Amino acid sequence: MADIFALAGANLISPMVLFFALGFAAALARSDLSFPEAAAKTLSLYLLFAIGFKGGAGVAEHGIDLKLGLTLGAGAVLSAAIPLIAFGILRTVTRLSLVDAAAIAAHYGSISIVTFVAATSALASRGIEYEGYMVAVAAIMETPAILVALWLARSVIAERPTMGSDGGLMREIALNGSIVMLTGAFIIGWITGPAGLAEVSGLISDPFKGVLCLFLLDMGLVAGRGMRSSARHLAPPVIGFGLIMPLIGGTLGALTGALLGLSPGGVALLATLSASASYIAVPAAMRVALPEANPSIYLTLSLGVTFPFNLVLGIPLYIALASMLAGG
Amino acid sequence: MADIFALAGANLISPMVLFFALGFAAALARSDLSFPEAAAKTLSLYLLFAIGFKGGAGVAEHGIDLKLGLTLGAGAVLSAAIPLIAFGILRTVTRLSLVDAAAIAAHYGSISIVTFVAATSALASRGIEYEGYMVAVAAIMETPAILVALWLARSVIAERPTMGSDGGLMREIALNGSIVMLTGAFIIGWITGPAGLAEVSGLISDPFKGVLCLFLLDMGLVAGRGMRSSARHLAPPVIGFGLIMPLIGGTLGALTGALLGLSPGGVALLATLSASASYIAVPAAMRVALPEANPSIYLTLSLGVTFPFNLVLGIPLYIALASMLAGG
């Protein structure tokens, strides 16, 4: 227990969390500090590139585990199951409409890659290893939640005037830029292995932590701006959901990881993935597939409430939980 | 004396100065070489992030000096006093209107962070240390000059139709992006100390000098373009002011630094800050607070005349002066 507090305390004064807090505070204080959109997108591509490549190179080095397939499958199941739980809670404790609840549920089943990256970085600071293929698990967990949410909102969708089948949506979701970058870099890292890693590590290893700090500063700015302009869209029960749901998802993820026999680092990452909420891919998909849902709610909740919670408190918690469950 | 020339000579053929010169020449020759705006902004954020963090980490390592408070105070006084001198000179030797003179004066009281960064880099090449808190002094010197300039132009402001109080201006100036980035990174560097620095140094130390060269190339391009399109707005006495004023400010800064007992590096940096003229924050503030002043004059003078002067001749001079005054 004391350990958890020590972990959480160390986390609180890590550069990552402090830069996020700086951004959040600056936005609330209405500073005009901001990153160009092109910079934010490029930093995000960099993180996907780096984390994907390192994961793939890790798999190349340590070989694949029999657990790889199982963990991928478990990730898909978690991504599909979590929205059902989230939807149930939202419909019970909040007054959100069915379509808003379904849209939010999709976000929590899917994942936030930056939360994942922050967790890998926290693990690295503590010298905890993890399975390289967790990157592939992250990629696989992006999508199932969306399908489940569409099924949850099927009554709303059925009421719409038919406007032709939208076969494009599934392809778009499956081939969205983040997934392609992450999976592509993972595969290339796998193929080229440690030799490939050596070639690109001057870009993806040395500056990695610093870039993550810059990106978290940007996310703090965006999250703070979102909270400033849209916090009024979030009723207290909804905010409560945004704080509790990651704990539920995280616990489910941690238990699953422990059952699968993952390493403590792997368990912590599966918990983090389950606890995190998408704020890039799923919002865009929801605007296409469920335009009736209010984006101010799901964007603000995911980015302004759950992301900071996970970054500041969640990640150290999931790591502590993982150590308890998976020994360490 | 011979020393000064050697210093200036070495400076002239440093990559920093040469890349600035390349940009300047390319712009005068109407090459279409240019950096995207997003890149220029990101490079500038990077420099603020790096210099702020390193300064804070330096304070964490060496502890605070009693001089910190004194130097901050002295910086604020210099920032407020220099505009008065600048205004006096401008009204005497040029035919600029009161409001143009006041606006220009604000620029010279405030600071150019890139000039500061270039000076730290020149110090580093010569193996001269400086107080980490000079970064905080830089942040504090941004603003007072603006207030003094508004007071200098009070007669013009009084003539305006009242249009409601503009309480926003002060907040905007105090929380402008550069100040927040610089101060925020400084504080985080201070909190996280050498351990924090170790985490991010792959981003902020190794590539630093190279990024500075790229940024100076961009500044050369922008300055050269400015000179090409607006040099005709600058009467010879105004150009003369742009070359003399940094020497006056630099001397004041160096004397103040020596009086405070700063290290030679610290003295050189206080001289550089005093000598430098803002070209980002103050111009934007002047457009809001003194729209009557002609931006073609102050932008071109600051960026096209004083910045190159400081980069090429001023910095080695201030370093030489600092060594004389503060021993070395």
Place this chain on the structure above:
Amino acid sequence: MADIFALAGANLISPMVLFFALGFAAALARSDLSFPEAAAKTLSLYLLFAIGFKGGAGVAEHGIDLKLGLTLGAGAVLSAAIPLIAFGILRTVTRLSLVDAAAIAAHYGSISIVTFVAATSALASRGIEYEGYMVAVAAIMETPAILVALWLARSVIAERPTMGSDGGLMREIALNGSIVMLTGAFIIGWITGPAGLAEVSGLISDPFKGVLCLFLLDMGLVAGRGMRSSARHLAPPVIGFGLIMPLIGGTLGALTGALLGLSPGGVALLATLSASASYIAVPAAMRVALPEANPSIYLTLSLGVTFPFNLVLGIPLYIALASMLAGG
């Protein structure tokens, strides 16, 4: 021979080629993965900066060769001669109009700097050295091809209503951003030498390979998108030309390099320059100078056909050829 296949095989699974392939495939599959324009431009400036500086520093270290002048001259001649061959082939085996053929010919006489960079990187992986001044040869080969193409299309130009002399065009071509960046960095690298290189190598050496991979991913995306939308503009004989012409140019370049007595690395680079086709500078120049030519053809051919060919097969071939011709 077995050697060539081994080389080509190793090349095929290098991170560079794989990232290009990833981008190409993602674009064909209509993924929305993309880099912001500002990022693409900045990466490209970075590569020019790095390769130019390193080339210059190399010259500073190894001194100039008597061959420098000769090789520059030979580069200019190759750049002027290759369009004549290309034009002859195009007019014989395709049904392209005179002006389309002339515009395409200009692209093949000129060079692609990324192909050059990829070749230097492939040489570095194999531990093969090359003359630093090859960077200057690259710069000099950009332009002559354009002049020859305008001469080839002189009948079309003569038919136009006179619209004033266009003296600007030559200056624009000679001072285009890529040439200025490359040549400027080369000269600064030369002036500042190994000491200068040491200052900036944290930016231009360590992350270089990784940045190149990112840039090739972007090029794969752009090339793939181009092929998807414009492949129908390319008749089979035109595509054939795009695959054969680099072999002709490459062979000419390699023979010339061997005659000049360049090192195997230098021969390989001269072959690569001769084999590569411009896809930035020349297309823009053609829009100004030969607006009658169809950009869908020359852009798609250069970027979608010849660039991938050179990256995947050409470079290992030119290196193998160079080893045969220049010993190794």
Place this chain on the structure above:
Amino acid sequence: MQTYPKKRVEIFIEAPVLNRLLQFLSDQDVTGYTVLPALAGRGDSDRVWSREGQVGDAGRMVAIVMIIDEAKLDTLFDRLYAMVARQIGIIAVSDCTVVRGERF
């Protein structure tokens, strides 16, 4: 020079559905359009948005400008409007003149 009256259609639409809208326009054989970026905005719903620092597409707008023949516009306007009305977006139509009348 002889000029012809056409319509200038300006659509502000949320970014995530841009590609679908462009696909719709292609399907309708629209002869031309240009997409312009937008930086920030504010609407009826009091939502304020800004592109700064954003990675995702949700919550930001783009503009589409389309010079088009009135008759052609009439044939597709109802479906275009239905598509835009379902999303966050508005359409404004104004008059303009062009030279090559047959091109639009």
Place this chain on the structure above:
Amino acid sequence: MQTYPKKRVEIFIEAPVLNRLLQFLSDQDVTGYTVLPALAGRGDSDRVWSREGQVGDAGRMVAIVMIIDEAKLDTLFDRLYAMVARQIGIIAVSDCTVVRGERF
């Protein structure tokens, strides 16, 4: 489809005062606007500007497009013009039509 005449107001204003202008529009309960970036320009005063490579906001322009009801525009135009005229900026107003008339 029934359409309604509105005004399309296009403001080019120097970037440093953008936020103040938007605040003014909000204060006037303007129902909507979109800010578009600008790359370069040239004005009366012969000043040429370009966004390329610029870090600061001074000396560059942005565009604001605002579809608005004529009556509403009339009530705020004088103050809007006073604000823009004090700075570097111009306003041009044209006619347009929209579908949901009550929304603007």
Place this chain on the structure above:
Amino acid sequence: MQTYPKKRVEIFIEAPVLNRLLQFLSDQDVTGYTVLPALAGRGDSDRVWSREGQVGDAGRMVAIVMIIDEAKLDTLFDRLYAMVARQIGIIAVSDCTVVRGERF
């Protein structure tokens, strides 16, 4: 407030010739214009373009907006059109009103 009718000229032109076009406008003493970026587009020729990931200028468009007096426009329109027609580009002209009539 007294307003004056002017013309709003909107030019979409391929990026590589932008500088030449602006030089032409300067040579004609045009009192002002603003260049706006464009992201993507599609034209008559069925060419689809997008700025994403592009390093070069060829194959992409920019927009120029120019508020100008009708009489002035008439004197230069033919040459302007000739210049644009030679390249990839279109011109659309519409009506607008401004306050400082003498400025345009």
